[in-house]
Amino acid sequence: MSDATPRILVVGDVINDIVVLPSLPLRADTDTPSTIIASPGGSAANTAAWIGWHGVPVDFVGRVGAGDAPTHRRIFAEAGVTAHLRESTTRGTGTIVIIAEGEQRTMLTDRGANDELDPAAVTDELLESASIVHLTGYGLVNAFTADDVAALIARAHEHGATVSLDPGSVGFITDYGTERFRRAISGVDLLLPNLAEARLLIGQPEATPAHAAVVLLDAAPLVMLTDGARGVTVAEQSGAVHEYAVDPVPVVDSTGAGDAFGAGVLAALAHRRDVSTAVAQGMHAAAIAVSRAGGRPPVR
Numbered sequence: 001m002s003d004a005t006p007r008i009l010v011v012g013d014v015i016n017d018i019v020v021l022p023s024l025p026l027r028a029d030t031d032t033p034s035t036i037i038a039s040p041g042g043s044a045a046n047t048a049a050w051i052g053w054h055g056v057p058v059d060f061v062g063r064v065g066a067g068d069a070p071t072h073r074r075i076f077a078e079a080g081v082t083a084h085l086r087e088s089t090t091r092g093t094g095t096i097v098i099i100a101e102g103e104q105r106t107m108l109t110d111r112g113a114n115d116e117l118d119p120a121a122v123t124d125e126l127l128e129s130a131s132i133v134h135l136t137g138y139g140l141v142n143a144f145t146a147d148d149v150a151a152l153i154a155r156a157h158e159h160g161a162t163v164s165l166d167p168g169s170v171g172f173i174t175d176y177g178t179e180r181f182r183r184a185i186s187g188v189d190l191l192l193p194n195l196a197e198a199r200l201l202i203g204q205p206e207a208t209p210a211h212a213a214v215v216l217l218d219a220a221p222l223v224m225l226t227d228g229a230r231g232v233t234v235a236e237q238s239g240a241v242h243e244y245a246v247d248p249v250p251v252v253d254s255t256g257a258g259d260a261f262g263a264g265v266l267a268a269l270a271h272r273r274d275v276s277t278a279v280a281q282g283m284h285a286a287a288i289a290v291s292r293a294g295g296r297p298p299v300r
Contacts, residue, residue: 256295
């Protein structure tokens, strides 16, 4: 890592989101009045955009469909992100239909070009300039093998960067295989799961947030576990456990809240802020995220 301004590198998925906000409970076999919003998304891409929103220099590596790179580069640039995008010749940009009902979301996912993300796209030059490398579980599914992930984590460490990871999805972790996933992410420095992901990863569906966070210390020396409106639990390698309450806010759409939280945390840690400050910055960003539709930050 260079001694210049802290820079963060995000590697992973970029998605075209279609967010559906039903006005009534869903009605089978007929119409349900809804607000439908098309928005750029993807867990890793959202995180990069929120990091840019905090004013921290950030690079993003991802893959999109043929002809879509210029549009997504422009959208990233408007958020303060330098995007390094390659295009697939066989698959379109990933697309997700998100049906959002308060904190609950149903996601219908076509990963598209994301499944062709090439580890070689993460160059030594990008790693050399990064203080933190952020990955998401979505990037591990189909695109990277476990060996690819281990090699990328090792390369990041060789360049002096710390590595953070957001597991991303209970469904994809289950499809990938929980034990296989745990082995793949071994060596990360910061783990950012939500409670459902943490419970799945430790195999204890009734675990409390504090217990789950502590058990996950065998996967990473710092765990920040989010539980929606119920707050954040942090477990540190020292054995210390801290619980942070979240101020209640009206929820329009929870899409991207975890991504916004992670971005706030990473932006603070890049500037060597302490853990409590990082959590507070993450919670502030998440509160803004849930107050609006879609996973990207507002324009500054």
